[in-house]
Every structure is written in C-alpha cells, then in structure tokens.
Amino acid sequence: QVLLIQSGAEVKKPGASVKVSCKASGYTFTDYYIYWVRQAPGHGLEWMGWINPQDGGIKYAQNFRGRVTMTRDTSLSTAYMELSGLRSDDTALYFCVRYGDYFSFDVWGPGTVITVSS
Amino acid sequence: DIQMTQSPSSLSASVGDRVTITCRANQYISNYLNWYQQKAGKAPKLLIYSVSSLRSGVPSRFSGSGSGTDFTLTISSLQPEDFATYYCQQSYSTPGFGQGTRLEIK
Numbered sequence: 001q002v003l004l005i006q007s008g009a010e011v012k013k014p015g016a017s018v019k020v021s022c023k024a025s026g027y028t029f030t031d032y033y034i035y036w037v038r039q040a041p042g043h044g045l046e047w048m049g050w051i052n053p054q055d056g057g058i059k060y061a062q063n064f065r066g067r068v069t070m071t072r073d074t075s076l077s078t079a080y081m082e083l084s085g086l087r088s089d090d091t092a093l094y095f096c097v098r099y100g101d102y103f104s105f106d107v108w109g110p111g112t113v114i115t116v117s118s
Numbered sequence: 119d120i121q122m123t124q125s126p127s128s129l130s131a132s133v134g135d136r137v138t139i140t141c142r143a144n145q146y147i148s149n150y151l152n153w154y155q156q157k158a159g160k161a162p163k164l165l166i167y168s169v170s171s172l173r174s175g176v177p178s179r180f181s182g183s184g185s186g187t188d189f190t191l192t193i194s195s196l197q198p199e200d201f202a203t204y205y206c207q208q209s210y211s212t213p214g215f216g217q218g219t220r221l222e223i224k
Binding site for chain 1: 154164171173214
C-alpha cells in the first residue's frame with residue numbers, strides 16, 4: 001500500500017520555525033517528486049514547492065521563497081519541509097503529496113496541522 | 119502563472135441530481151487537467167486525471183470533459199457521500215489549483 005506518513009501537529013510562536021516530515025512507503029521514494037501543499041482554515045489549496053528525491057533538486061513557490069527549505073533523506077525515504085519566520089497566517093494544514101503518473105497528485109499525506117499563536 | 123477559475127464557488131443540490139462544475143484556465147493547458155474531491159479535515163483525493171480518465175476505484179457517475187482552456191466535472195446522480203469540495207488542478211506548467219467548489223446538500 002502506497003502511503004505518505006506525516007509528523008504530528010505543532011504549535012509555534014510567531015517568528016519560530018517548524019519542520020514537518022513525510023515518510024514514504026510502498027513505493028520507490030526516489031521515483032516521484034514530492035510536493036508540499038498547504039490549506040489555511042476555510043481556504044483552498046496552495047502549492048509551496050517541490051523536491052526531487054532522486055537528486056535533491058528543488059523549486060519553491062514565489063510566496064515562500066526565503067522562508068521555506070525542502071530536503072530529503074533517501075535512506076529513510078523521508079522528505080522534510082521547514083518553514084521559518086512563522087506568522088499567524090501560516091496557521092494551516094500542510095500536506096505532502098506525491099506527483100505521480102499522468103502529471104497528477106495521486107497520493108496525499110494526511111496533513112500536519114501547524115498553529116502559530118503567541 | 120496559470121490561473122484556474124472554478125464556477126460556481128458553491129452549489130446546493132439533492133441526492134440524485136446531475137451536477138456540473140466548470141473550470142477555466144486563463145491560457146491553454148492542453149489536457150493537463152485533474153479533479154480532486156476533499157472532505158472536511160481530510161486530504162484531497164484524486165478523482166480524474168488528464169481531463170477525463172477516471173482513477174481506479176472512483177465511481178462511474180463521475181466524469182470529466184473539455185480541452186484547451188475549458189473543462190467540466192459532472193456527477194451524473196449525486197450520492198450522499200459526494201457532498202464535498204471539488205478542486206481542479208492544472209499540470210501544464212507549475213501546478214495550480216482552482217479555488218474550489220463546495221457542493222452542499224439542498
């Protein structure tokens with residue numbers, strides 16, 4: 001069974017950083033890009049960036065450049081997303097997603113809730 | 119970036135109704151168009167890829183059509199489990215989503 005397993009919910013203070021993990025199972029981790037998508041409460045889906053697990057190549061969405069860092073550990077089949085300089089409007093559900101066959105997001109993690117509050 | 123616009127933003131319908139949701143791209147995206155269903159607090163699920171290909175396990179009451187810039191998702195006979203939010207997504211360039219269509223029970 002193909003799964004993406006994400007780390008648990010976090011509560012952070014403004015200005016702090018958070019690092020979310022995403023462990024892949026049931027497929028070859030290096031065969032598919034991993035995207036990060038977030039969803040603020042009551043809002044739609046916002047693409048943050050992607051990482052190529054094969055070579056570590058990355059691309060970040062304009063809105064997050066300078067604050068987001070995506071990495072991976074192929075020995076653990078795990079991708080990571082770190083967001084710094086947290087603000088209250090970063091409070092959201094963060095998903096890791098496999099960019100699969102047919103140019104679609106075919107496997108989603110369950111999401112990690114990040115709450116930013118003083 | 120390519121902008122995706124869905125209409126309507128929300129829709130009320132009854133079990134058994136036929137429902138159509140529209141997605142328009144502001145530039146040509148060929149057939150790089152996918153549809154997702156999301157229920158509250160859950161991750162989206164891929165329903166349809168490449169405009170009209172039904173993902174394995176998705177009921178046949180779901181269908182997609184369109185080309186170029188204009189696309190539709192149709193649910194032929196609504197079932198209680200279909201009430202959710204639906205998103206289109208283009209993969210022609212940097213992936214982007216429509217704003218979503220919330221399908222509610224009338």
